[in-house]
Amino acid sequence: MKRNVPLFIGCTVFLALFILTIAGVITNLTFNLFSVSLVPAQQIVTEVIVLLFWLGLNHFYLRQRVSWRFSFRRWYLVLPVIVVLLGDATLKPHFTFDWAHILWALGLGLAIGVVEEYVFRGLLVNYLATEFRLGAGLTATLSALTFAVVHIANLSDGDLINTVAQVLAACGIGFFFAVIYLITKNLWLPIIGHTLIDSFDQLAFGTLSNTAGTSLVTSSVYAVFFVLLGVYLLRKNRLQPGLRHVTEHQPSFGPHYSNRRLWIDPWKTVLVCLIPPLELLIVPLAIKLVHGQLGRVIIMDLVFLLGFCGALWLYGSVLKADWPRFKRHWLRNSLWAIGGVFVSYAILAAVRLVLKPLAVGSGPDVLSIQPALVSFAASLTVLLAPFTEEIIFRHALFYQWKQRGILTWLMFILSAVLFGLVHWNNFDGNIIAMVPYMAVGAWYALIYYWSHNIWQNIMTHFLFDFIQFLGAVLVLVVTLLQG
Template identity: 40%
Template sequence: MKRHLTITAICFFIIYIIIITVSAIPGNILLKASGLSQPFATALTEVVVILLWLIFDRTYLKSGITLQTTRNQQHWWMLVFILIMIGGDSLLVASYHLTVSSVLTALILGLLVGAAEEFVFRGLLISFLKKYFTLTALQIALWSGVIFGAVHVVNVSSSGNLLNTVAQILGAFGIGFLLAAIYLITNNLWMIMIGHGLIDAFDQIAFSSLSNAVGTSIFTGVLYFVAYLLIGIWLLNKYQPRVR
């Protein structure tokens, strides 16, 4: 896994599916046994996901990931791209739930899911690729986007709609690529964790789901894919982040 890039990508995909499946077990048990609410079960799942990946990193990956920010914080302006993503989702067919409890629940779940996914697909994965492979920033961002998009293929089993799943994969690839580019430039994992969390929180409020899958289409999937890919490439060309 530490020598072959394609094997690394496949392994990350398989391990993520295994870990997310195993992590859901405690919450599902409590959900059925004690009447635990679904939001709490989801939150518990995300906490377990982070803990299991931390253990896997300490015992095998040894990626060298750090949550400390070491570069100039002037790049916080890049959060504007998060607002663009939220703006894009706001144009989809939505049904907003704006009660105090629903907004608080959305913020908690969104931030937990965003933190877990960014920790894995940007923090761990990018740190691992930088440490064990000789790649350019563009190549690293592409791999991050590809793997992040690929894990969304499992959504076809829940939605039963292949075109909708393809749209999700394309959108996730574009978002993953852009967030990877921002992380490579800023070395600030907290920023993209918060940004991703706000996107998921908005989607929970707008679509009663931690994604925009309900309101998306193949057109919006392609649009997100192209737009975020171009923005990410522009940022990488502008800032030329060092990966070594």
Template identity: 45%
Template sequence: MKKGVVLLAAESVVMTVIILTLAIMVGRLSASAFPVVSKLGVQIIAELLAFGCWWGLNRWYPKAKVSWRGHGEPHQWVLILPVIIVLLGDSTLNPQFNLSLGPTLTAIMVGLSVGLFEEYVFRGVLVSALRQRYHLGAVMTAFISGVMFSLVHLVNVSNGSLTMTLVQMLEAIGLGFFFAAIYLVTANLWLPILAHGVIDGFDALAFGALSNTAGMSVWTSLIYAVVFGAIGYWLLKTKRYAVKIPTSSGSHVDFSSHQPQRRPAIQRQPVPMIKTAVAIAIPLAELGLGATVVAVTTNQWLRVVLVDLIFFAGLCTALYLYRDVLVSHWQRYKHHLGTGLLVGIGGVIAAYVLLTVIRQGLNLIGVASAGSASVMSIQTAGMALVASLTTLMAPFTEEIVFRHALFYQWRGRGAVTWLMLIISSVAFGLAHWNNFHGQLVQMIPYMCVGALFGLIYYFSRNIWQAVLTHFLFDMIQVIAVIAMFILAIVSQG
């Protein structure tokens, strides 16, 4: 299977979880501001917001051409009748129907909003993209759609038992495969949206929530998976129905420019020593001048502004020195922004896990000191926000200096290449000298993170992948500072 297929499928799950989590947070804030919004109302708001986010994301990547109405055959609606099996099965789980007008309308809206969002992502975008970009067969496309749809339900383990979550995931595989088959043979996304909406709307009306796992068993879910998998396979293979989602987009979008390009071979290039020396001087100058500013300036606001200006000068110098590398790498990287974002998110998760493990290991052997507060943490909220500008500039400057000048441009030199990885990682950790007040032990975890960023650059062969990963890593700290600033304003209001 092509690597792009795996990355696209995984990205559909990761981005869905992230987007839906943020959308639920917004929905809960709405409920706090407007107490009349119920729990199901929060669900509706979250699903619609998430749909809007994914609709916008698809215009950027993967640019799948989603077919909403197909060719309009009037008999297509009969293909969704098998969902009656689920309704009959769920009716045996002791439902508590409330058929008054308000709950009924809410249940209908919940079902349609959930169906709209999840079907748009896993059938409309994912199925269309797999066919249009990678020319997968219909059965394999439907199978991947069902598996990814199932994996999203793994997040439900936080609200219930692992066993019930796995039971729900087993059912989701079969239903996801069946919904994908309907979309493939009709090119009408509204049919799986309606089928999905009927099931979820029924559960919301019968149980007051989108959980029908009470009383469910592995055997019940296995029956659902087998029955709907068989029906879906029959739809895709029977001669009565032709697959109508083609393996070409049929639109004016030029997918050829997004096809995987051959990775450039690692070649041994001469190292420009003068540029390298100037690059090395940038973090040294930032450290020295920053320490001087702190020593000779008593006004805290003046300190922050001067340090920001020093880092900005370093950023401009680094960008000017290696502008040719940045431009040439960007020409390749811009065609894979979606994949790059997924790799970047994975890199951030790996970096924070690595930080935690290294720090815990140092604590266990008794060599880690207690304090690790940075200069920014002792500033007022306003100064911390201004000081965080250096955090936004750092990924660009530091990746150019430590990952490119001190490591990547030394590739193809055997043991020297990996020696430079160690040197650049140690230097990256030492560059945080002022942040940890010279406590060397506190810099060791950042040396390890520097090595991780170096490996990301080495295997991606693109500096922008390292920059994006580093930027997302630092952005979490900036978001924390912004939150602190907002809380300070609220508390003083």
């Protein structure tokens, strides 16, 4: 069973970054819709959304009983964070002391502290100790390394040295906080320590970005100090391998669910979910290597063809299993698909009408601004999209999570939002213009939920997209006849 530890760690890192990104997008979209600009409030709301996701995932999937019991016993274990406060105070802070800044700093520090300690100390430490039966030292080390790896994402700020410094500090402090939790079974102690550090930095530097309040020297000191202190505490308390089993349930990864639930393969799920972001990243880079519109469109088609093949390779068995039931009543199911297309266009029209005051367009008219042959080549991707997107957004991100209570509907919302965002390049990053497609994505998820057959979705989606392909064919034919 321990061979699955790297997979579990990898999934945790992916989910931590993925959910934080999606929560940030949802928060920004909501605040922009209401024309509200409060950066600290947006950050706090983002953390709340992230926390709700992890609470749901734990309740319905991981099922770890995280200890929220608060006790003043051993409160002195939090005192070593003073080293961080003193060290950060040497990095040219610019304190802003007024009630507004203090309250925002405490609120943001607490929100981040609760989320990150719940995930990396509460869930991760419990799962590694109880499910994989790892020793206390290895459990704390893996918790620290996972926490540190997540901070590599801060490299997006463009400062390599500061990112390395933050990763070092996160590794040392994360190890120490994991040891505190292992010793006391009191998650509030690392939460308090984490809150003190982040609140102090928010007051001192006005941000928690890695471009402020970090130093390679101080971070190295933090890493060495807290690792040595954590090792000392572990040796002193002589913890036995594994925590007491706080819940009796079957392992979370494996074919153990009842007939009402599908077995979720985490490895396949992660891989298939990487296809859309890779396509969005690779296509703009690849087309720069080719001159001429037709060549660029062909490159784009090839990239999407690879995504299509990858999705089929991972989940082709789902299509194969559902096809006989769809074919048995193909006429009825096809009529339902045609009706689903009409509903899809009605949803698009209705949502765009609601968003009309925000000047939401329907996107560029590809057929009117490109030559006929280029339009035809570009439209070929719509023949692949129904298969790829239904496998990813409806099966991997929604249907396989059915019968899991609130988590099912959290994934329903997530799959719909991501389906809209995958059309990023179609609307030049205009998130408001993607909202109608989020609504259509929710409609397709309901079709799958009611029909229990992915081919019903594929057929509906195919007919919806086929209209664009048919338009491109007609334009090409008219152009050839006129030529």
